[in-house]
Each structure stands twice: as C-alpha cells, then as structure tokens.
Amino acid sequence: SVKKTKEQYLSILWARFQELACYVVECLTKYGICVIDKFLGEATGQEILKEVLQLKASGVMRQGQLVHGPSSSSNKYIRGDMITWVDGLEPRSENIHYLISCMDAVVVQCASKLKAYTINERTKAMVACYPGHRTKYVRHVDNPNGDGRCITCIYYLNKNWDVKQHGGLLRIYPEGSDQVANIEPKFDRLLFFWSDRRNPHEVEQAFVERFAITVWYYDAEERAEALKRFKAESDVTSLKKQAVPLNTLKKSE
Ligand SMILES: O=C(O)CCC(=O)Nc1cc2ccccc2cn1
Numbered sequence: 001s002v003k004k005t006k007e008q009y010l011s012i013l014w015a016r017f018q019e020l021a022c023y024v025v026e027c028l029t030k031y032g033i034c035v036i037d038k039f040l041g042e043a044t045g046q047e048i049l050k051e052v053l054q055l056k057a058s059g060v061m062r063q064g065q066l067v068h069g070p071s072s073s074s075n076k077y078i079r080g081d082m083i084t085w086v087d088g089l090e091p092r093s094e095n096i097h098y099l100i101s102c103m104d105a106v107v108v109q110c111a112s113k114l115k116a117y118t119i120n121e122r123t124k125a126m127v128a129c130y131p132g133h134r135t136k137y138v139r140h141v142d143n144p145n146g147d148g149r150c151i152t153c154i155y156y157l158n159k160n161w162d163v164k165q166h167g168g169l170l171r172i173y174p175e176g177s178d179q180v181a182n183i184e185p186k187f188d189r190l191l192f193f194w195s196d197r198r199n200p201h202e203v204e205q206a207f208v209e210r211f212a213i214t215v216w217y218y219d220a221e222e223r224a225e226a227l228k229r230f231k232a233e234s235d236v237t238s239l240k241k242q243a244v245p246l247n248t249l250k251k252s253e
C-alpha cells in the first residue's frame with residue numbers, strides 16, 4: 001500500500017541521515033568543516049532551485065544588509081548577496097520546506113553525538129543570490145560574539161558551476177591552521193561548519209548568479225546567555241522570534 005511504501009521510504013531516509021550524521025560529526029570534530037555531495041539528488045535539487053528562482057522573480061529578495069552597517073551603496077562591495085528569509089511554509093515552497101526538514105533530520109542526529117552542544121533551535125532559512133557582476137562577500141565570521149549560533153549549514157544550487165569561469169568560491173580559513181578550504185558552490189552540495197571564530201570565510205567575486213540556502217543552528221546554552229545579554233541591550237522578543245524549533249522527520253510520521 002502507499003502508506004507502507006511511505007513508511008518504508010521514511011525509514012530508509014532516516015537510516016541514511018543517521019549514517020550521514022556520523023560522517024558529519026567526525027568531520028566537524030576533526031576539521032570543523034564537512035561537505036556532503038548529492039544530498040537530495042538531481043530531481044529534488046532541481047525542484048528547490050525552481051522555487052528559489054520563483055522567489056527571486058517575485059522580487060522579495062533584498063540587498064543583504066550588514067549587521068552593523070547603514071544601508072549604503074558601498075554595501076555591495078562588502079557583501080553583494082540579495083537575501084530573503086523563509087520558513088518553508090510559504091506557498092509554492094514545499095521543496096524548500098523538505099530541504100530544511102532534511103537538514104534538521106541530519107543535525108538532530110548529530111546533536112546527540114556533539115556532547116559539547118545542545119542543539120534544539122535554528123534560524124529560519126536564508127535564501128541568498130549573488131547576482132553576478134563581481135559581487136562577493138568579504139572575509140568574516142558568522143558568529144564572532146557568542147550570539148548562540150554554533151553550526152552554519154549551507155545548501156548550494158548552482159548547476160555546472162565552474163569556479164575558473166564563474167568565480168564564487170567559498171574560502172574558509174580554519175583558525176590555527178595554514179590550510180585554506182576551497183569550497184565550490186556546487187549543485188546539491190551541503191556544507192556544515194562551526195559558525196564561530198574557528199571559521200573565518202569569504203565568497204570570492206561571482207561573475208554569474210550564485211544561489212544558496214543557509215540555516216544556522218543554535219546551541220541552547222550559548223543562546224540563553226546571548227538572550228540574557230541582549231535583554232539588557234534591546235527588545236528581546238525580536239531575537240526570540242528568530243528561533244525556530246527543529247522540524248524533524250519523525251520516525252513514526
Ligand atoms: O554562500 C556562501 O558560500 C557563504 C556566504 C556567507 O558567508 N553568507 C553569510 C550571510 C550572512 C547574513 C547575515 C548575517 C551573517 C551572514 C554571514 N554569512
């Protein structure tokens with residue numbers, strides 16, 4: 001019956017995410033970075049790309065604002081990405097929602113193996129487009145001051161990407177090492193890295209459109225600390241609003 005096959009499908013998916021999680025935890029622990037290729041397969045990746053292109057066509061994507069900078073023309077020389085935040089429940093976003101659920105399913109399995117963290121929340125998904133014409137993102141740290149984010153998870157959507165022609169290479173400079181990680185923003189590629197000062201990174205100038213979907217996962221303890229600190233400084237509800245509990249593919253579902 002259909003129900004049977006759906007349950008079988010989900011249990012196969014769940015077993016695969018358990019396997020992936022072991023690899024992710026091993027890589028993160030050893031290198032602080034982990035790349036998984038062919039995460040969802042050609043067809044699903046294609047559907048997600050279609051939904052992202054629709055988002056772009058709908059005009060909701062805005063110039064990425066610097067966290068602490070006024071919006072000025074110089075921004076595009078610091079970060080040229082156009083972004084929009086989605087929770088995947090928007091109309092015509094079923095495949096983006098599926099991607100986020102799969103990211104959550106892998107991270108939930110990792111969480112139980114990452115003793116140093118308690119990961120139970122994440123941001124919404126940030127859909128980013130570098131419009132090309134030499135837009136880039138200067139070297140930065142995602143979470144330099146302990147705002148609670150511990151893992152950055154990026155899914156790339158760029159078919160037949162060739163860095164030599166198209167640019168857009170993500171370069172990560174792991175702290176304390178003279179090695180640089182050069183990550184090509186390849187289609188259906190999933191990337192994890194620690195969000196803190198261990199992983200300064202930059203996006204080299206892109207000559208053609210470059211799409212990615214990013215989710216940041218919170219460590220409960222660091223997040224609680226940050227909220228306490230922010231309570232003194234600003235309206236905490238805005239920060240509270242940003243956190244989403246992980247929507248995992250329940251085994252029983
Ligand atoms: O697309 C990539 O390969 C990575 C791009 C990247 O680092 N994006 C990014 C985007 C951000 C948006 C808001 C706040 C912090 C942010 C930090 N990093």
Ligand SMILES: [Mn+2]
Nearest residue numbers: 140141142201
């Ligand atoms: Mn970043």
